[in-house]
Amino acid sequence: MASCAADGGCPTDYMAVSISLLAIILLLMRSTWPFLIHKVPRPKGSSFWLPAIQVFASFNLLLSIVMSLNFLKFKRRHWWQSCYIWAVWVEGPLGFGLLLSCRVVQAFHLYNIFVRRRLPPIRSYIFLPLILLPWIGGAAFIHIKKPLNYRCHMTTQWTIPVVCLHALYVAALVGFTWAIHHIEFRFHELKDLWRGILVSTSSIGIWVVAYILNEIHDDIEWLQVATRFLLLSMASIFVLAFFSISSSQPLVSQMSLRKKECQEFGSMGRALGISDPGLLLPRESAPVIDPNEPLDKLLLNKRFRQSFMAFADSCLAGESVHFYEEAHELNKVPVDDSVRRVYMARHIIDKYIVAGATKEVNISHRSRQEILTTSDLAHPDLFKNALNELVQLMKMNLAKDYWSSMFFLQFKESNTRTIDHELEQPAVWNFSPRLSSVRGDDDPFHQEHPSKDRGHSSYNLDLR
Template sequence: MGSCAVDGGCPSDYVAVAISSVSMILLLMRSLLPFLIHKVPHVKGSGFWLSAIQVFASFNLLVSIVVSLRFLKFERRHRWQSCYIWEAWIEGPLGFGLLLSCRIAQAYQLYFIFVKRRLPPIRTFVFLPLILLPWIAAATLIHTRRRLNVRCHMKTLWIIPATCLHAFYVIPLVGYTAAIRHIEFRFHEVKDLWRGILVAAASVAIWVAAYILNEIHEDIAWLQVSSRFVLLITTSVFVLIFFSISSSQPLLSQISLRKREPREVVTMGRALGIPDSGLLLERGPNPLVDPNEALDKLLENKRFRQSFMAFADSCLAGENVHFYEEVHELGKIPLDDPVRRIYMTRYIIQKYIVAGAPMEVNISHQTRQGILCTTDLAHPNLFKDAMHELLQLMTMNLAKDYWSSMFFMELKEEISMRQDGQELEHFEGRNFSPRLSFVENSDDPFHPENASKVSTFDSHDSTLR
């Protein structure tokens, strides 16, 4: 017990490392399986990168604890095992600090988007380093002052500021969550944030207690082994639960990996409960398509829109039509439901408007900046100028080629066949002969009442004979 408490390699150490490895594997599965199994589309915005950074920070935190507290026994110490690399930098700024900073960034975004109804003024890639500045300053101070001994332990006077720094990062998370508690979120973001705060607070309390015992009582072997065991197990559970209740991917909250038949979530419109039909309805049982009609009127025809979208996708220019359809999906949400409108607006901006978006549309810089700098994400005319520009672009380019394409020929043939089928169905549904269509029931010899009269007359006539 005495030698392994100093050099590492105790049985409990290997058990803790195995548990932490399992938790990391489960975390990776939790982050990747929805995309691999259910083919969930993701938007490469701040929500995606915050989730990826949380996985990276969780891995750093676990590995730094294993290396710095000597859970594994090495024959000799190497330069890469330096206490200042793992204890001061990777465990602090790149581990726990980065993990909590990602959750603070999520709460910060939710506050500006749903309370202020505008995009955050500070981009995520700038906001994260700003939050990490206290951790970076603390790591720099510890490194320059050389406050770690050969066992990666600090003196008593340095332990208190280090532990307070962990608790300090829970405070802004509580503040932002309290500021958005009155918003009726669709995907329970506030509930997830409060649960994350409770998990973080409880984990930090246990983590700090085990950390202080491990740092102070270096001479008690059993306390060293048990405290670092509790420290790693608590951290393993913390990173797994903390990521599992992340609110950065609202579409993933609609999917449960425990269900055999998961709910199909293809678009944000379906996740928000927007009906597939509504404003964009076919204008009759078999609407005709007139090439001389305005494109925006034609796109209200659901079947034409599907055909035109397929043609645009084949020309690698389908983002304009997809943008048009999703903006009209936004129009189906009532104006007195700003929360759902903001969800849909934010999704459209991340998918089509921001620079480098997966389906970035070709609009003017002025129009793009007007959308990104809006002070009301729920405004009904937010995408009006962008829609006007894209309709002009599609009219001049895609529409001209569409009328001579096979997609339009197939659409005309389908409409013609449906019209012929409906006429035949309408014809077969009427239960009378065309030749006797103007004969009333009283004069119809084939009517049941008259048929009985004819039968009676014939029998009476045969009797007379």
């Protein structure tokens, strides 16, 4: 016991290392599972690199504890085994500090978006290094003063400030979370964030007690072995719980390991429970499409919009119509339902407005900045100017070619058949329970695909 307490290699040390290896494996599985198994598309921006940095920081934290506290029996012969590299820099700024800073950034985003109802005033790649500055400054100060002994331990006068720095970041995370506790989230952001804080705070509490005892009482051998085991095992539980209980983005249920939450949503509107706009109800008649009517009025019709969108996609210019579709869904949300409006607005901004977005639309710099610097993400006219610009652009670039395309001819034929079918069999809409709602994915040309819908087979026979 005396030898392994000082040099490492106790049975409890190997048990703790095994727990940390298992935690890292589970963490890697949890982070890659949605992309490999559920085929979730990789998000861009901070939605991807913040969780990736959390995995990196978690690995650094566990590895630094193993290397600095001699869990494995080895002698420090090389510069890269220095206590100041592992116990100061890797464990501090690159480990615990980086891990907590990523969560503070996420909570800061939620606070700005749902409480202040505006985009964060500072980008994540700028805000994260700013939060890390106290850790970097503290690590540099310790490195200059050289207070560590040969076993990488500090005295009491150094241990207390280090523990206070850890507690400061936990308090900042709790503070931002408490500021948004009154928001009625549509997904699991707040609940998961609180759950993560409770689990991680419990493990951090035990970890801090073990850290203080391990640093101060380095002359008690059994205490060194016990606290060393607690330090690594609690850190393993902490990093796994902290990452697995996510609080990042809407549609987080798609990335869940629980089968009951693994759902597919065709759009953000469906995920938020927004009714599909512009669909023909059973008792409604299909409107006659007049090419002489303004395009913005024609686009209000769901069937026409789907046909026009298919034509625009074939021309590799469909982002404007997709933007119109989702902005139209946003208008279906009541003005007083600010939470759903904020969710939808942020989704549209991330997908169509920000520079480098997956479907970035061609709007003026003035309209783009007007949206990105808005003081109210729930404002009903947030995308009004952008929509007007895009409708004018579609009139000049797409509308003229659409009227002479096969897409319009197919749509016109499909629309005519629908009207004739309604005139011939009006009772079907009133009495058939199977036609009380729109079918399937609402394909505007479903009349041409009888194999997909047996309900149209008798209609096709009548045409023959």
